[in-house]
Amino acid sequence: MNRPLIQLSHLTKHYLMGTTVVRALDGVSLSIQEGEIVSITGQSGSGKSTLMHLLGCLDRPTQGEYWLDGELVSSMSDRQLAITRNQKIGFVFQTFNLIQRTSARDNVAVPLFYARKRGVRRAAMQALERVGLTHRASHTPAELSGGERQRVAIARAIVNEPKILFADEPTGNLDSRTGTQIMDIFHELHRSGVTVVLVTHETDVALQAKRIIRIRDGRIVDDRRVDDGLREEMATGGRSSLPERSPPLARPAEV
Amino acid sequence: MFFFRVCLMALRSLWIHPLRSVLATLGVIIGVGAVVAAMAILEGMSARFASGFESMGSNKLFVTPNVRRRNNRLVGNFDSLKLDDATAIARSCNAVDTVMPQINSSVLIKFLSKNTTASLLGATQDYQKINSHFVKEGKFISRANVQSKASVAVLGAKIKRELFGGRPALDAKIKISGAGTLGTRTFTVIGVMEEKGNVAFTDVDRQVIVPVTTAMDRLYGLDSIQAIVAEAVSPSDADIEAAKTQIKRLLRRRHKIRAGQQDDFQVQAQKEFVKQFSQFTKILGIVLGSIAGISLVVGGIGIMNIMLVAVTERTREIGVRMAMGAQRSDVMNQFLIEASIVSFLGGALGVLMGWGLANIIERLTRVFETLTTGWSIAMALGMATLVGIVSGIYPAWKASRLDPVEALRYE
Secondary structure, three states: OOOOOEEEEEEEEEEEEOOEEEEEEEEEEEEEOOOOEEEEEOOOOOOHHHHHHHHOOOOOOOEEEEEEOOEEHHHOOHHHHHHHHHHHEEEEOOOOOOOOOOOHHHHHHHHHHHOOOOOHHHHHHHHHHHOOOHHHOOOOHHHOOHHHHHHHHHHHHHOOOOOEEEEEOOOOOOOHHHHHHHHHHHHHHHHOOOEEEEEEOOHHHHOOOOEEEEEEOOEEEEEEEOOHHHHHHHHHOOOOOOOOOOOOOOOOOOO | OHHHHHHHHHHHHHHHOHHHHHHHHHHHHHHHHHHHHHHHHHHHHHHHHHHHHHHHOOOEEEEEEOEEEEOOEEEEOOOOOOHHHHHHHHHHOOOEEEEEEEEEEEEEEEEOOEEEEEEEEEEOOOHHHHHOOOEEEEOOOOHHHHHOOOOEEEEOHHHHHHHHOOOOOOOOEEEEEOOOOOOOEEEEEEEEEOOOOEEOOEEHHHEEEEEHHHHHHHHHOOOOOOEEEEEEOOOOHHHHHHHHHHHHHHHHHHOOOOOOOOOOEEEEEHHHHHHHHHHHHHHHHHHHHHHHHHHHHHHHHHHHHHHHHHHHHOHHHHHHHHHOOOOHHHHHHHHHHHHHHHHHHHHHHHHHHHHHHHHHHHHHHOOOOOOOOHHHHHHHHHHHHHHHHHHHHHHHHHHHOOOHHHHHHOO
């Protein structure tokens, strides 16, 4: 098997809240191969956001090792983390997070700008083309619909041709039809070779991945391939949460 | 290229809040305006003084009665200088070249039905040489005129125009009277001076020049003169000092002043005036400079304040930029450049304001001539930009230290 794109071993993140230590992540080990499409799911407070922040190189773990694309991210400096985010990672957020009063094209160009690349305009237009929004390039976020905004955000996430795309509740602020369109774009990107990690608490969205990792209380409680059996199980088990399987695996992703 | 894009970005974010940007820079605008106006006035004054003193010649000494102000009253001997003193200086002080006694006063001149006020100068044939101011029509006062106390007058260019317009003035009879005169006296116009403007703060074109002896005897009934202008043989410090010493020694002997007694006259070299003036402008410069400095500090605080607001307001944007790969230094630079651009633009407005202010002052007072130099503009803009950078450092640093996770969560 190839070297995994992401490899976590015993990743821990503790916060200090007043005087109490919050164990947001408590010894998570996991690996994701290049080209996978994975959902990370769990209820709010489960630690899935913390996990995404660590995976997305926005934060450093308290303990444990994180290897991304053969590099040890967990001991990188702020500067190296910023470069890694710029070169290898794309983010899509629930609230789009576009820069206001700035055209779609300029928004898409932001990562190129920090990469100090030339030919910014053309690259930005190409990224917009991949999400089918070239005709809206000069519009500002306020002039775009929710779905269009998220497509601009996706174009921005992929403009630097990252290895991996993190989507945090990407359809959370969209109606179901627009949500489906956005999910189609992710599938499209996945087919073209981008590794996609969806962070969501919505079962429908989670099930669109090929693998689901479930987090609770800072630990991975479930990690398995999506098959018809799971779909059925989840359809009967309720729409918004995955059924719990016991006993939870201590280290579910042995590779 | 990168820098250029950051500048564009900064301009855009300023444009979003035009009123706020203007308010933020108000301090800088006022500060820079004050600097530019102050410098314009100072430079104008210096230029005028310099040319004024230059036109007077730098080897001059002024001998005047020792009159001092005490308890708001003038005390001392007003009539200690005599015509003979001037003659004696000319004769026996070898460091002195030319000597001219003079009387200054203000008079009313009448020609037929026309009146005008003028400053009267009682002088000698040496006036032209000493003041480099020459007669244009007719002739100047001669030695013979002085000796004979002739009732002749030479008119300044403006006085001539006011009384005669385009008509010839030579040989016309004018009547001169004024406070302190023995009565109205008739003078014959023998010459008209060339136009020269201000010489050391006197408008010589509004002068009427008569023989000093005539002014003393016929016009005022005085036996003393008001001042003696002496020219040293050269403008070198040694010669001026020598001339000064010789004049002092001679006058003390002539006025029978004993050792230990105070002089009843004073001798001042023109160079001393220049020194006094440059000291005055230095002090004025410090005062105006500190006013400007204070408003620039206030301006800096304004900018810091607005930048802190901008950082807080755009916390989420900063988080997004960091997530997209912005280095901490990129964020820092973005806000620093933004602060300096606001400040620079404020400075540019301030330069316009200061320049306008200087012009208004010049028009209203008619005393100050102002001079806005490229150097003062460059300095003001440089200072404004510096203020922007300095006051932007803390907000920019704060922005760059944000935690990306926290920043992204910020509502």
